[in-house]
Amino acid sequence: MTYPQTKAALQRLLTDHVVPGVSYAFIDHDDIETGEMGQAAVVPRSEPLRAGMVFDVASLTKVVGTLTVVLQLLAQGRLQLTDRLSDWLPEWQDQRVTVRHLLTHTSGIVGYIPNRNQLGAADLTAGLLQLHVGPNFNQKMVYADVNYIFLGWIVEKILGEPIQVAAQKRVLTPLGMTHSTFTPSNPLACVPTELTADRGLVRGVVHDPKGYVLQRRCGSAGLFSTAGDLATFCHAYLNPEQVASVLPPDWVHQLTTDWTPTGTAGRSLGWALAGTQWPQPHRIIWHSGFTGTYLVLDPQQQQAMVFLSNRIHPDAPNEVYLDQRNAVIGTYLAEK
Template sequence: MAYQATKAALQRLVTDGTVPGVSYALIDGDRVETGELGVAAIVPHTEPLRAGMTYDVASLTKVVGTLTVTLQLLAEGRLTLDAPITRWLPAWPDARVTVRHLLTHTSGITGYIPNRNQLGAADLTRALLGLHVGPTFNRRMVYADVNYIFMGWIIEAILGEPVQVAVQKRVLTPLGMTHSTFTPAQPADCVPTAVTVDRGLLRGVVHDPKGYVLQRRCGSAGLFTTVDDLVRFCQAYCQPEASAGVLPADWVRRLVADWTPNGHAGRSLGWALTATQWPTAHRVIWHSGFTGTYLVIDPLTRQAMVFLTNRVHPVAPNLPYLDQRNAVIGTYLAEKSRESPMNPSIY
C-alpha cells in the first residue's frame, strides 16, 4: 500500500498547524496500514501521539453506535422507517415526524433553547421535546444532533435501556471493539480535546455539551474509540455477512442509496453520500465528527479510511480545518482506485 498523496495531505494538516496530530488507517480489504503524525496535545504541554490512543469521536457515535442498533431493530421488525416518532416519544407534539426523518436529518426540527448547556438532564430533555418543526421538514437535509438524540430515546423505549448501554451490548462488544467505551477508565490514554472556560481541559470526558449532560441517554455523541477498533468496524461494514448478528447485511448493503423522503436530498440512513469513479461510478458513505474525526467507506471495493484528530485542541471550532478535511477526502477518493485490490493494474 502506498497512498502517498493521501498521506502527504495528512502530513500537511500537521505541518501547517491545522491540527496537533493525526491517527489514521487506510484499508484495502484485508490489508491495513496505520500511522500517527504530530502530537497528542500542545497544552498544558506538548505530548507525543502514541499508537493506540483513544479519541472522543463525537458524531461518529451516530453511525457506529446509534445507527447500527437502529438497523438491527429495523431488521427485527421492531421499528419501521415511516412510523411516527410519537409512537415511542408521546411527549413530542408533531406526528408528521417519522423515524426516516430522524435518520436522514430531514425532520426540520429546530428552535432555540436558552442556557442550553447549563441545564440538567431532565430540563434539557423537556426542552428538546419542546422544539418545533420548521420549513425544511421533509424536503431538505439539515444536519442536527437532535435527530439522533431522539433516535437514542426511541431505542431506549424499545429496549428498556439507555442507548449507550445498548450500543455497548449490541455493537461494541460483539464486534470485538474492546478499546471502545463511553466511560474511559484511563484519561491519560485519551487524546485531549478543547480547553473550556467551565470545564477546563477535556480529557477522557465527552466534549459535546449535550452528550455531557445527557450521558448514557445521548445517541448523538459520547463514544471514545481507537483506530484499530474503527478498522474492525469498517471491515465489518465491507463484509456484513460475516457479522450478521450485529450488522444486518441487507440493510448495510443498501446504505449507499439516498433514503431521504424525496430521494434527492443526498443523504443515506445516518451516513453522508459522496461518489467515486472506479471501477464504475458509484456511491461511497462517510461521516465526520466535530472533534475532527471521520470515516469513509466504499463497500463495493472494500476500501475505507479512518481519520482521527483533535482539531478542537486547544480551541474550537478551528474552521479552516473543514475545507482541508474535505480536500483530504477528495485526495483519498481519487487515489484509492489505484490502490484497490480489485484493480488488476496494481499487480
C-alpha cells in the same frame, strides 16, 4: 497499500498547524494499515501522539453506535421507518415526524433552548421535546443532533436500556472493539480536546455539551475509540455477512441509496453520500465528527479510511480544518 499522497496530505495538516496530531487507518479488502503522527496535546505541555490512543469521536457515535442498533431493530421488525416519533415519545406533539426523517436528517426540527448547556438532564430532555418542526420538513437535509438523540430515546423505549449501554452490548463488544467505550477509565490514554473556561482541559470526558449533560442517554455523541477499532468497524461494514447479527446485511448493502423522502437530498440512513453517477453509479458513504474525525467507506471497492484528529485542541472551532478535511478526502479518493 501505502497511499503516499494521502499520507503526505496528512503530514501537511501538521506542518501547517491545522491539527496537532492524526491517527489513521486504511482498509483495503482484508488488509488494514494504521499509523499516527504529531502531538496528542500542545497544552499544558507538548505530548506526542502514541499508538492506540483513544479519541473522542463525537458524531461518529451516530453511525457506529446509534444507527447500527437502529438497523438491528429494523431488521428484527421491532421498529419501522414509517413509525412516528410520537408513537414512541408521546411528549412529542408533531405527528408528521417519522423514524425515516430522523435517520436522514429531514425532520426539519428547529428551535432554541435558552441556556441549553447549563441545564440538567431532565430540563434539557424537556426542552428538546418542546422543539418544533420548521419549513424544511421532508424536503431538505439539515443535519441536527436532536434527530439522533430522539433515535436513542426510541431505542431505549424498545430495549429498556440507555442507547450507549445498548451500543456497547450490541455493537462494540460483539465486533471486538475492545478499546472503544463511552466511559474511559484512564483519561491519560485519551487525546484531549478543547481547553475551556468552564471545564478546563477536556480529557477523557465527552466534549459535546449535550452529550456531557445526557450521558448514557445521548445517541448523537459520547463514543471514544481508536483508529484500530474503527478500522475493525469499517472492515465489518464492508463484509456484513461475516457479522450478520450485528450488521444486518440487507440493510447495510442499501446504505449507498439516497433514503431521503425526495430521494435527492444526498443522504442515506445515517451516512452522507458522495461519489459519481457517470459513467456508472459509484457511491461512497462517509460521516464526520466535530472533534476532527471521519470515516470514508467505499463498499464497491472494499476500501475505507479512518481519520482521527484533535482539531479543537486547544481551541474550537478551528474552521480552517474543514476545507483541509475535504481536500484530504479528495486526495484519498483520487489515490485509491
